[in-house]
Amino acid sequence: MSLALYNTLxxxxxxxxxxxxxxxxxxVCGPTVYNRVHIGNAxxxxxxxxxYRVLLSLYxxxxxxxxxxxxxxxxxxTAAELGEDISVLSQRYAQAYFEDMAALNNLEPTIxxxxxxxxxxxxxxxxxxxxxxxxxxxxxxxxxAVQSMDDYGKLSGRALxxxxxxxxxxxxSYKKYAGDFVLWKPSADNEPGWDSPWGRGRPGWHLxxxxxxxxxxxxxxxxxxxxxxxxxxxxxxEIAQSCCAHDGKPFANYWLHNGFINIxxxxxxxxxxxxxxxxxxxxxYPGEVLRYVILxxxxxxxxxxxxxxLDSAWRSLDGLYGFLRGHEPATAIxxxxxxxxxxxxxxxxxxxxxSELYRxxxxxxxxNGAGNVDLESKLKAELMGLAGLMGLxxxxxxxxxxxxxxxxxxxxxxxxxxxEKRKQAKTDKDYAGADQVRKDLLxxxxxxxxxxxxxTWRRS
RNA sequence: GGCGCGGUAGCAAAGUGGUAAUGCAGUGGACUGCAACUCCGCGAUCGUCGGUUCGAUUCCGACCCGCGCCUCCA
Numbered sequence: 001m002s003l004a005l006y007n008t009l010x011x012x013x014x015x016x017x018x019x020x021x022x023x024x025x026x027x028v029c030g031p032t033v034y035n036r037v038h039i040g041n042a043x044x045x046x047x048x049x050x051x052y053r054v055l056l057s058l059y060x061x062x063x064x065x066x067x068x069x070x071x072x073x074x075x076x077x078t079a080a081e082l083g084e085d086i087s088v089l090s091q092r093y094a095q096a097y098f099e100d101m102a103a104l105n106n107l108e109p110t111i112x113x114x115x116x117x118x119x120x121x122x123x124x125x126x127x128x129x130x131x132x133x134x135x136x137x138x139x140x141x142x143x144x145a146v147q148s149m150d151d152y153g154k155l156s157g158r159a160l161x162x163x164x165x166x167x168x169x170x171x172x173s174y175k176k177y178a179g180d181f182v183l184w185k186p187s188a189d190n191e192p193g194w195d196s197p198w199g200r201g202r203p204g205w206h207l208x209x210x211x212x213x214x215x216x217x218x219x220x221x222x223x224x225x226x227x228x229x230x231x232x233x234x235x236x237x238e239i240a241q242s243c244c245a246h247d248g249k250p251f252a253n254y255w256l257h258n259g260f261i262n263i264x265x266x267x268x269x270x271x272x273x274x275x276x277x278x279x280x281x282x283x284x285y286p287g288e289v290l291r292y293v294i295l296x297x298x299x300x301x302x303x304x305x306x307x308x309x310l311d312s313a314w315r316s317l318d319g320l321y322g323f324l325r326g327h328e329p330a331t332a333i334x335x336x337x338x339x340x341x342x343x344x345x346x347x348x349x350x351x352x353x354x355s356e357l358y359r360x361x362x363x364x365x366x367x368n369g370a371g372n373v374d375l376e377s378k379l380k381a382e383l384m385g386l387a388g389l390m391g392l393x394x395x396x397x398x399x400x401x402x403x404x405x406x407x408x409x410x411x412x413x414x415x416x417x418x419x420e421k422r423k424q425a426k427t428d429k430d431y432a433g434a435d436q437v438r439k440d441l442l443x444x445x446x447x448x449x450x451x452x453x454x455x456t457w458r459r460s
Numbered sequence: 461g462g463c464g465c466g467g468u469a470g471c472a473a474a475g476u477g478g479u480a481a482u483g484c485a486g487u488g489g490a491c492u493g494c495a496a497c498u499c500c501g502c503g504a505u506c507g508u509c510g511g512u513u514c515g516a517u518u519c520c521g522a523c524c525c526g527c528g529c530c531u532c533c534a
Contacts, residue, residue: 045534204532229533231529232531234531296482298473301466302465309472319484322497351481352474352481352482354474354483426493442496448496458496
């Protein structure tokens with residue numbers, strides 16, 4: 001039993017073998033911080049966080065880096081509009097990103113490198129690329145010469161000429177070849193910039209990842225992840241920079257890419273105005289609901305996203321937490337032989353693993369009904385172990401049902417008070433009065449559940 | 461034009477060469493003073509047409525439909 005991952009490089013599922021089983025390295029492209037992030041940014045974070053958790057269950061040391069791009073033209077434009085320094089803007093949104101990601105139960109990566117803190121490393125890499133004949137200076141720009149690399153395009157599977165044939169963007173005059181991309185570009189006096197051998201300027205987008213990976217993880221890493229749209233040009237160019245700087249040494253052995261999210265059946269895009277920002281969704285839904293939706297589809301698939309799905313996911317989690325409610329706590333244990341764990345090892349089949357969550361929960365519930373305490377706690381431990389690998393069921397079940405669910409909800413105290421009133425009514429055989437309390441609370445989104453032990457309540 | 465992906469029940473979504481998991485919704489019943497929870501039961505022949513095969517939703521081909529990327533969008 002071992003981990004298998006679909007590798008974009010080979011377009012096949014492959015057994016995962018790290019270079020060093022004692023130290024596994026993974027890098028995932030993080031956000032450009034000029035705004036709040038949307039749900040599409042959350043997908044890779046959740047997917048690769050899940051992979052990180054799985055890797056942690058297999059290897060003693062997993063180095064997971066996710067960068068913050070804090071220098072970029074969009075950042076510069078937004079900062080200029082707001083009349084503030086780019087560092088102020090980027091720090092604000094980086095912080096917001098961390099908060100959003102934490103709300104989605106994402107663990108903190110091992111390393112969070114910032115582009116602007118690696119300017120010297122980037123300049124150093126450019127100098128090496130120039131020295132090795134892979135880059136040239138033109139009008140203050142430093143460009144990477146893609147033709148200097150034999151297998152440029154191997155990740156995206158395209159030939160150079162094919163790429164250029166349908167290019168939609170005009171070619172800058174200083175490029176020797178249309179496919180060449182910028183490593184360093186000059187900054188105007190009123191633009192942020194850093195001194196370099198080629199004058200004051202700023203790095204091209206792709207360079208930061210190559211430089212930061214080299215510094216923090218090494219010349220060759222095990223896993224590199226990101227959204228599908230990054231395959232070309234971003235990851236292709238990272239490969240070009242790193243491989244050429246390292247004399248052809250492999251850059252990343254496994255390339256993983258998550259699919260896109262569709263909103264109400266269509267692509268999420270600015271022009272359609274249907275962006276879903278994570279923080280806005282979090283005002284209406286617990287982060288775990290968003291996470292559940294993301295993990296309910298396989299990471300490589302295109303994924304549907306809608307209010308109906310969020311509501312459905314919330315009810316689904318209610319079901320799971322409902323099974324947990326009233327069961328004694330148990331320490332999470334990963335059952336390595338379980339179908340759920342194997343599903344995760346099989347290219348992160350989270351939909352399958354989630355279905356196992358339900359099977360375990362039902363079996364646990366049945367064991368409880370049969371009075372088999374040992375089996376019950378064993379199954380609960382396994383359930384929590386599997387859920388933990390996905391970052392799900394991380395809340396206390398009692399709290400899950402009693403926390404306010406948006407809007408101005410009735411307070412827990414008031415609910416308890418009404419339940420007492422109803423109890424008295426029932427004692428007095430005033431069932432009409434008791435039913436009225438039930439109905440009133442239901443109108444406020446509170447469901448009452450009577451049992452031998454008394455009345456419990458939950459928000460729905 | 462080039463490269464690539466997908467079409468499975470109302471909504472989502474796995475999966476398999478031997479007649480298709482799971483969740484939500486719906487629905488019938490048990491339980492309940494009523495209800496909720498829970499439990500038992502009910503629904504798809506897998507885009508279309510061919511081919512290979514004893515047998516295909518699963519392999520191959522064509523077609524239809526939807527979609528992504530082609531220089532800075534997760």
